[in-house]
Amino acid sequence: MGQDGTAKRGFASMDQARQREIAQKGGASVPASERSFSRNHELAAAAGRKGGQESGGNFRHNPQRAAEAGRKGGQN
Numbered sequence: 001m002g003q004d005g006t007a008k009r010g011f012a013s014m015d016q017a018r019q020r021e022i023a024q025k026g027g028a029s030v031p032a033s034e035r036s037f038s039r040n041h042e043l044a045a046a047a048g049r050k051g052g053q054e055s056g057g058n059f060r061h062n063p064q065r066a067a068e069a070g071r072k073g074g075q076n
């Protein structure tokens with residue numbers, strides 16, 4: 001790590017010109033024909049619902065699960 005406690009790698013450590021170069025590409029690496037969510041809103045909505053179900057929802061309804069996740073996060 002650097003003297004300021006930060007790592008000298010990753011996007012944030014690049015010079016601004018390189019960051020702009022990467023950022024300008026945006027989603028250009030994926031052809032428009034393969035960007036299904038931008039063309040099919042029903043598919044996007046279904047994926048969002050599925051993701052919410054798979055994640056087990058939020059912690060509001062299960063404080064014990066939230067506490068366990070907090071402890072686990074502190075360990076990693």
